[in-house]
Amino acid sequence: MKTQTSWDVVCTVDDLIAESGVAVWTEDGPVAVFYLPHRLPALFAISHTDPFTGKNVLARGITGDLKGQPVVASPLYKQHFNLETGQCLEDETVKVKTYPVLLDGENVRVEIPAANKESAVA
Amino acid sequence: MSKKKLIVIGNGMVGHHFLEKLVDTPAAADFDIKVFGEEKLLAYDRVHLSEYFSGSTHSDLAMGTAEWYAEHQIDLHLDEGVTGIDRDGQVVKTAQGEYTYDELVLATGSYPFVPPIKGNDNPHCLVYRTLEDLDDIRASANGVKTGVVVGGGLLGLEAANALKSLGLEAHVVEFAPRLMPVQLDSDGGALLKHKIEELGVQVHTEKATTEIIDGENARLRMNFSDETHLETDLIVFSAGIRPQDALARSCGLDIGERGGIIINDQCTTSDPHIHAIGECALWSEKIFGLVAPGYTMARTMASVLNGDQEAAFTGADMSTKLKLLGVDVGSIGDAHGQTEGAKSIRFNDEQAGHYRRMVISEDGKKLLGAILVGDNGPYDTLLQYALNEIDLPESPETLILPESEGGAPALGPDALPETASICSCHNVTKGDICGVIDAGCSDLGAVKGETKASTGCGGCAALLKTVVDSELEKRGVEVSKDICEHFPFSRQELFHLVKVNGIRTFQTLIRDHGKGHGCDICKPAVGSILATCWNEHVLATDHVPLQDTNDTFMANMQKNGTYSIVPRVPGGEITPDKLIVLGQVAKEYNLYTKITGGQRIDLFGATLSELPEIWEKLIAAGFETGHAYGKALRTVKSCVGSTWCRYGVQDSVGMAIHLEDRYKGLRAPHKIKFAVSGCTRECAEAQSKDIGVIATENGWNLYVCGNGGMRPRHGDLFATDLNDEELVSTIDRVLMFYVRTADRLQRTSVWMENLEGGLDYLKQVVLEDSLGIGAELEEHMEGLVGTYQCEWKTAVEDPEKRKRFREFVNAPEKKDPVQQWTSERGQKRPVLESEVEPA
Numbered sequence: 038m039k040t041q042t043s044w045d046v047v048c049t050v051d052d053l054i055a056e057s058g059v060a061v062w063t064e065d066g067p068v069a070v071f072y073l074p075h076r077l078p079a080l081f082a083i084s085h086t087d088p089f090t091g092k093n094v095l096a097r098g099i100t101g102d103l104k105g106q107p108v109v110a111s112p113l114y115k116q117h118f119n120l121e122t123g124q125c126l127e128d129e130t131v132k133v134k135t136y137p138v139l140l141d142g143e144n145v146r147v148e149i150p151a152a153n154k155e156s157a158v159a
Numbered sequence: 160m161s162k163k164k165l166i167v168i169g170n171g172m173v174g175h176h177f178l179e180k181l182v183d184t185p186a187a188a189d190f191d192i193k194v195f196g197e198e199k200l201l202a203y204d205r206v207h208l209s210e211y212f213s214g215s216t217h218s219d220l221a222m223g224t225a226e227w228y229a230e231h232q233i234d235l236h237l238d239e240g241v242t243g244i245d246r247d248g249q250v251v252k253t254a255q256g257e258y259t260y261d262e263l264v265l266a267t268g269s270y271p272f273v274p275p276i277k278g279n280d281n282p283h284c285l286v287y288r289t290l291e292d293l294d295d296i297r298a299s300a301n302g303v304k305t306g307v308v309v310g311g312g313l314l315g316l317e318a319a320n321a322l323k324s325l326g327l328e329a330h331v332v333e334f335a336p337r338l339m340p341v342q343l344d345s346d347g348g349a350l351l352k353h354k355i356e357e358l359g360v361q362v363h364t365e366k367a368t369t370e371i372i373d374g375e376n377a378r379l380r381m382n383f384s385d386e387t388h389l390e391t392d393l394i395v396f397s398a399g400i401r402p403q404d405a406l407a408r409s410c411g412l413d414i415g416e417r418g419g420i421i422i423n424d425q426c427t428t429s430d431p432h433i434h435a436i437g438e439c440a441l442w443s444e445k446i447f448g449l450v451a452p453g454y455t456m457a458r459t460m461a462s463v464l465n466g467d468q469e470a471a472f473t474g475a476d477m478s479t480k481l482k483l484l485g486v487d488v489g490s491i492g493d494a495h496g497q498t499e500g501a502k503s504i505r506f507n508d509e510q511a512g513h514y515r516r517m518v519i520s521e522d523g524k525k526l527l528g529a530i531l532v533g534d535n536g537p538y539d540t541l542l543q544y545a546l547n548e549i550d551l552p553e554s555p556e557t558l559i560l561p562e563s564e565g566g567a568p569a570l571g572p573d574a575l576p577e578t579a580s581i582c583s584c585h586n587v588t589k590g591d592i593c594g595v596i597d598a599g600c601s602d603l604g605a606v607k608g609e610t611k612a613s614t615g616c617g618g619c620a621a622l623l624k625t626v627v628d629s630e631l632e633k634r635g636v637e638v639s640k641d642i643c644e645h646f647p648f649s650r651q652e653l654f655h656l657v658k659v660n661g662i663r664t665f666q667t668l669i670r671d672h673g674k675g676h677g678c679d680i681c682k683p684a685v686g687s688i689l690a691t692c693w694n695e696h697v698l699a700t701d702h703v704p705l706q707d708t709n710d711t712f713m714a715n716m717q718k719n720g721t722y723s724i725v726p727r728v729p730g731g732e733i734t735p736d737k738l739i740v741l742g743q744v745a746k747e748y749n750l751y752t753k754i755t756g757g758q759r760i761d762l763f764g765a766t767l768s769e770l771p772e773i774w775e776k777l778i779a780a781g782f783e784t785g786h787a788y789g790k791a792l793r794t795v796k797s798c799v800g801s802t803w804c805r806y807g808v809q810d811s812v813g814m815a816i817h818l819e820d821r822y823k824g825l826r827a828p829h830k831i832k833f834a835v836s837g838c839t840r841e842c843a844e845a846q847s848k849d850i851g852v853i854a855t856e857n858g859w860n861l862y863v864c865g866n867g868g869m870r871p872r873h874g875d876l877f878a879t880d881l882n883d884e885e886l887v888s889t890i891d892r893v894l895m896f897y898v899r900t901a902d903r904l905q906r907t908s909v910w911m912e913n914l915e916g917g918l919d920y921l922k923q924v925v926l927e928d929s930l931g932i933g934a935e936l937e938e939h940m941e942g943l944v945g946t947y948q949c950e951w952k953t954a955v956e957d958p959e960k961r962k963r964f965r966e967f968v969n970a971p972e973k974k975d976p977v978q979q980w981t982s983e984r985g986q987k988r989p990v991l992e993s994e995v996e997p998a
Contacts (some may be wrong), residue, residue: 052968056704057711058674062970075666075676086977092720093975097708101678103644110679112708112716117679127608 043148058096069096081120082138163261170196173437173453174266180461197240209321244410268439269400283393287318303392311338315397342490415441417491425472489531489538515559549574572629587612643680646673650903652870690826694946709788719989723763725787730815731758740780757794784951795819800837807837809854850908864911895936
């Protein structure tokens with residue numbers, strides 16, 4: 038069976054902050070969108086929830102790269118997460134959710150799996 | 160498979176600790192556990208018994224709860240004393256019933272020894288052991304004046320404290336020639352006696368009580384063997400303990416000559432199914448009358464039942480550090496120098512009331528033991544030397560001499576033994592670190608990743624780095640001073656690149672002098688350097704992504720993702736109107752409120768989106784940001800100074816406000832704190848600050864590079880009797896030189912220690928201008944002072960900057976659903992993990 042997905046508009050280009058993240062609310066919960074204009078691709082979306090504490094803070098971390106991987110450092114206890122894969126660099130058993138993200142004109146769209154949409158439960 | 164039956168007799172501190180440890184093991188699932196306690200109450204903390212008289216209740220002292228026992232399916236029988244054990248049938252008998260067991264653990268503890276003195280059965284002769292005993296003492300003390308404790312040991316002095324808190328005139332009667340004869344020598348005991356007498360407790364040593372009879376002016380009279388006597392209304396015996404081994408005796412277990420249930424290293428008695436732990440147990444002919452060895456036995460026992468073949472109790476360290484009636488007493492290892500050939504070094508300051516003795520080995524290389532009375536400051540260091548058998552420094556006396564120029568030699572990374580714990584959160588030892596380095600970790604990050612060291616509270620970060628660096632250097636690895644993988648430079652070199660080339664953004668710096676895109680190490684460091692050089696707003700577009708979350712949102716992120724707010728209160732001086740506004744704002748946004756250590760008021764629990772509104776209100780009331788979030792000047796603490804104080808010789812408040820206003824907003828490698836005291840009584844504790852100022856009759860004395868952080872350090876006296884202008888220009892130079900040359904996250908204390916030439920060099924540069932940069936340093940500071948702006952004021956007035964504070968940029972009204980609150984002492988606080996309700 039084919040899984041339904043949808044590309045939700047989560048914000049516009051104006052909301053983004055270069056080399057940093059913003060948090061958006063989606064039907065799959067809080068998502069952190071990062072805009073790294075000096076890279077290609079420049080947009081990344083991962084869960085906003087820090088898996089070590091359960092707090093919604095990842096968009097507020099410092100971005101950068103470690104050994105070539107784009108990463109964000111959690112602002113709470115500084116673990117690094119790969120923005121492409123969600124993998125935690127300090128603990129191989131921990132991974133955060135990642136979402137496909139694209140720029141559609143002025144709109145930033147994030148792909149939310151339909152199965153996770155509250156409205157699609159029925 | 161049916162479960163085995165485990166019975167524990169005794170519900171004291173050790174019995175309870177054993178259960179706590181056992182339920183954490185897989186073996187817990189194999190046992191049906193029953194516990195019998197003679198007392199009506201659940202296990203409680205006997206070490207702090209005397210607090211019962213200063214307001215603590217059983218529940219404050221309790222170590223577990225009935226719910227905890229229920230949750231772990233432990234069948235608790237309180238107020239049900241065991242009357243007998245049938246070893247053949249493996250049955251425990253009580254007045255209420257009979258219970259079979261497969262394994263039996265005796266944790267029956269000890270009972271107070273009452274010397275065989277005629278008259279000791281008087282109803283006002285009591286003991287000090289249980290909460291019920293304390294109730295009896297309280298009842299007996301009701302309406303009378305005097306109480307005597309027989310026994311000047313640890314517990315006896317605790318009991319004397321209890322009598323004092325009941326309002327009695329307290330006496331201590333000790334048979335030996337000094338107090339705490341087990342732990343102290345005669346000089347130490349004499350000083351302790353003196354100090355305790357100063358506190359109003361009368362001490363009578365070398366007194367043997369012969370009989371207790373009716374008194375003439377009080378209830379009782381104690382007659383002593385030297386023909387003297389003492390009248391008192393009640394007597395508390397605290398003359399030592401005896402193991403509670405009656406039950407074990409009656410069922411024929413092996414008992415020591417002077418009492419105590421004999422156990423082996425696995426805490427097992429002469430019956431393989433019966434075990435004993437704590438003060439009822441006799442191990443290697445020793446009874447341990449302290450709780451720590453009991454806990455060690457409890458842990459061993461839990462491991463043994465969990466099938467751990469290696470588990471063994473191998474003795475315990477009897478070192479103790481206590482505050483008795485407010486007097487510091489410490490005793491380490493062989494305090495009396497009983498080891499053959501042992502020698503002593505003593506330091507006795509009768510003026511200050513400090514007595515210190517080190518017992519060292521015949522060759523002078525190892526510390527065998529120590530005694531401290533009056534000041535436990537050196538205790539932790541001495542204990543490390545003794546426990547880990549570290550070689551003593553060349554002049555071991557410096558360890559107990561008062562701090563002087565140069566101070567006591569610090570324990571360097573090489574001196575620490577393999578067993579020394581570096582990160583206590585994750586229990587990582589120096590040996591573990593060496594192990595992963597040998598296995599291939601070649602930098603700090605790799606060591607952290609492999610061992611998890613410094614990823615808990617982070618308090619050991621600096622120590623971990625010195626250990627890793629030192630170990631790498633030993634293995635011939637060149638330790639890179641590079642700040643991170645993006646810049647092949649130290650912080651000082653980056654500072655020079657920025658300053659000399661006039662670089663104003665991170666992007667330019669990394670493009671011209673680095674590689675990659677930066678990280679959470681180099682970005683904040685460069686952000687700080689740029690702020691020091693050019694003082695642009697931290698939320699200027701180019702600088703936003705460089706900041707740690709605290710700087711980005713100009714507030715401190717707390718554990719639940721909310722923020723705290725600290726307005727500046729220069730020198731701690733605040734008007735009633737401003738105080739009212741703080742209260743009103745805190746109330747409106749339901750913020751937790753606390754006075755900080757730096758004499759300001761911290762408002763906790765604001766969400767991201769509330770921050771600009773709250774600041775708008777605070778700014779309207781005349782507040783400025785306090786930079787509590789930045790590696791910047793935090794506070795200038797002050798006493799009340801000559802304006803109000805009878806002793807103040809200068810206006811410390813005025814100077815503190817002047818200095819705080821001058822240096823506010825200054826970005827530095829680490830946070831910096833000041834204090835100004837109005838006289839040498841030092842009520843502002845200026846010597847524990849990066850910059851400390853103490854008023855003299857003739858001006859100001861300046862202390863530099865102290866701190867009250869993880870490794871506290873008193874500041875060094877830098878210059879004396881300065882006038883106001885000299886004080887400010889000297890501070891300008893010291894701070895600017897620090898900001899330019901220190902390493903990332905390096906405190907002033909470490910910076911100064913690492914400067915080649917140390918304090919003398921710093922004096923040459925600042926006071927004698929040996930580098931000829933004095934004027935430039937002052938000019939640079941003047942420029943920063945002139946370009947100060949309140950970061951919050953600029954932020955709330957700029958709609959673009961305010962946009963940063965939306966919790967979710969597409970749903971401004973949405974509240975973060977994960978934040979849950981509860982209240983404690985009348986204010987809100989984040990729920991603990993254990994209190995979280997499922998969403």
